Amino acid sequence: MEKDIAKVSPRCPIRTTLELVGGKWKLLIIIQLTHEPKRLSKLKRDIPDISEKMLIQELKNLVDSELVFRKNYGEVPPRVEYELTKKGKLALPLIEHMKDFAEQYTAL
Amino acid sequence: MEKDIAKVSPRCPIRTTLELVGGKWKLLIIIQLTHEPKRLSKLKRDIPDISEKMLIQELKNLVDSELVFRKNYGEVPPRVEYELTKKGKLALPLIEHMKDFAEQYTAL
């Protein structure tokens, strides 16, 4: 009995993945957190095209899905850092695969 | 000089990939074409949840991006088959990686 790629239920892993990292910004945010945790203001500077609303909204989504951890230092003025969780780090190889796909596609 | 995952230009491979296979249906259609070419009516039956409009629209997108080839037999009544191109087959490993990601995520 072999694993068949064509067997997909309506609630399938593909859909799960698209929900977790789909959309315009989630993967770009994850990429920015690859090497070290960053504060909101730093993320804003590093992804200049994103609107403040989308950045905060997508960070919230990533925190809710446990891909990103929100570390609140509870200081005044506010100091919050965002970092990848273990689950979040699972996305890094996927990102590489997606880059590979794009490059192979372009090369063909 | 090492390859740095954090270096992403606005027009980056990630975005390319999301455009090619993002959205609710493109990957499901590609999956359906994994093993053999299929006619529109067959795809409709195999992906019962998709609306006719979306199926045709996404097939058109996939044909435009050269992931899928539209083979028109020019018969009456009409007979058209859709099959993966070489570029389209590049998506199959990516799909596996996306499944892997979802499964690892769920397991954690």
Next chain:
DNA sequence: CAGTATCCTAAGCGATACTG
């Protein structure tokens, strides 16, 4: 059979002003 055409809703995205 393989599509078009039309109309509609929901979601994604964005700009900007404001707050503790």
Next chain:
DNA sequence: CAGTATCGCTTAGGATACTG
């Protein structure tokens, strides 16, 4: 600094009727 709140535009997605 790290957010909220509001408004509006644009795109994605869908239901249904029709056509060669």
